[in-house]
Amino acid sequence: MNAPRPYALLAEITYRCPLHCPYCSNPIAVESAVLSGRRTARSPAAPNALRTAHAAANNAELTTDEWKRVIREAAALGVLQIGFSGGEPLARRDLADLVRAAREANLYTNLITSGIGLDDERVQLLRDAGLDSVQLSFQSDQSDLSDQIAGARAHQRKLDVAAKIRAAGIPLSLNFVIHRRNIDRLPQMIELAETVEAQRVELANAQFYGWAFLNRAALLPTREQVVRAREVASAAKARLAGKIDIFYVLPDYYETRPKPCLNGWGQRYLTVNPIGDVLPCPTASSAIADLTFENVRARALDWIWRESESFNRFRGTEWMPEPCQSCPQREIDFGGCRCQAALLTGNAANTDPVCEFSPNRGRVDAVLGEINSSSDYAREWTYRVNPKTREISKML
C-alpha cells in the first residue's frame, strides 16, 4: 500500500512521571515491564500487557544516540513537528540534547510536560537548545483539587514553572484534562490561562484509554456538566479571540459521530515509545491486543512507517466493515478510533461504537445511562502507578 508522508512524531521518551493522574493515557501494564525489567500481574481492567519481544529481551529506554537517530530518520521521512512527551520528559537528563538534535533536523519542537523538574537552569538549557514551545499540564485551577487529581503536590510548582517559561520568552500552552471532578471549574481554569499569559489553552475531556479507561466511571462527566462546559468554552473562545486560542474537546461518548482519529491510521502521525516500539497511535500498544509493533532497534523507521503490518492494518479504507465501507463519511472520520473499537467491542476493525450507525452504539449508551442515572457523584479512582518510585522521589 502507498504510504503518505508523516507530519508529526510523538517521542515518548520515558514512562517515568512524578504525577499519578488517574486519566493518564500511558499503558496500564507496560511501565513496570519496561522499566524494571519484569512483567507484573496486570490489572484486571487492562486489556492486555505489552507484547513485544523487545520488552522482554531489551527493556531499557532508548539511549540518547538512539533517539538522535530516530529524530534524523523521522525528519528524512517528512516529519516536521516533534512532541517530547512521556511520562514526564524532564525525567530524562538528555532532553536538551534531544531538542537540539531535533532543531538541527529542522523540526518544530514541542515539550509536553507537567513542569516538575523544570528549574531556571533547565529552562535556560532548553531555550538555548532551541525549544519552540511548551505545553504545560494543569490538573485544575486550585491547589487542593489539582494536587488531589495529580496524586502529588505539584500545582504551586506548576505556577512557578509557568512564570519561568514566560520569562524565558518561550510560547506557552496550558493543557487541562477535563473530567467529572474538575469540569465545573472550567471558567476558573480559563482565568488561570489568562493570568499566566498562555497563548493557547487546551481543555480536552479525558479520552478513555489506558488509566482513563480503567477509571472511566469516576471520570466521565454527566450530560448536564458537558452541556454547561460547552457553553462556557464557546463564550470564552469568543471573548478571548485574538488573545488566547482555546481548544475544547468533548468527551466523545457524548458525540453521535466518531472523531477522525489521527486523521486516519498511518496517515500523519507516529509515536515512538520509551523502549523504541513504533506505534501508529500512542494508545495502540495497550488497546489493540492482536497488533505487533516494530522496534527502532531492529528496523529503520522508514520501513516501519511504509511496510509494517501495524501501520498498514488500518491504513486507507479497504479494511473497513459496514456501516463504514459504504458510508459517505468514511474519508472524513475514517471510521473513528481503532483503540476505542478494540476496547469497547473487542475488535479493533469494528466501527467506532461512538458512531450512531455502529451496531455497538448501545455499549456507549449503556455507560452514559449508568453515569447519568447515578447519584454517586465522586467515585474512587485508581492512581497511575509509577514504575521507578525511587528515581521519582529523588526528582521531587
Next chain:
Amino acid sequence: MPKIRDSVQPRLARGVRLETDSATGKSVLLFPEGIVELNETAHGILTRCDGRTVSEIVQALAEEYDADLAALGSDVRETLGDLQQRRLIELT
C-alpha cells in the same frame, strides 16, 4: 476585517517558524500543533517580513514579479489579514 495600514511592519508571531518542507520543497509555517502550507503570495510576503512595512513589501514584490501595484497590494493585504486572524503574524 480591519484595513491593514501601509506603514505597519508584519512579522511572524511568537512561536511561529517559517521552514521549507523538504518532502515537497514548499514553504510552511510551523507552530504548536499546527502546520500551514504557504501559497506563492504568502511565501513572497513572509520571506520579506524583516522589518519592512506593508508598502515596502508590496513594492518589492511588484518589482520582482513585474505585477500591477494595486492588484498586488490588495492580494498582499488579504493574505496578511488572513494570517493575522490565524495569529500567525503580528502587525506592529
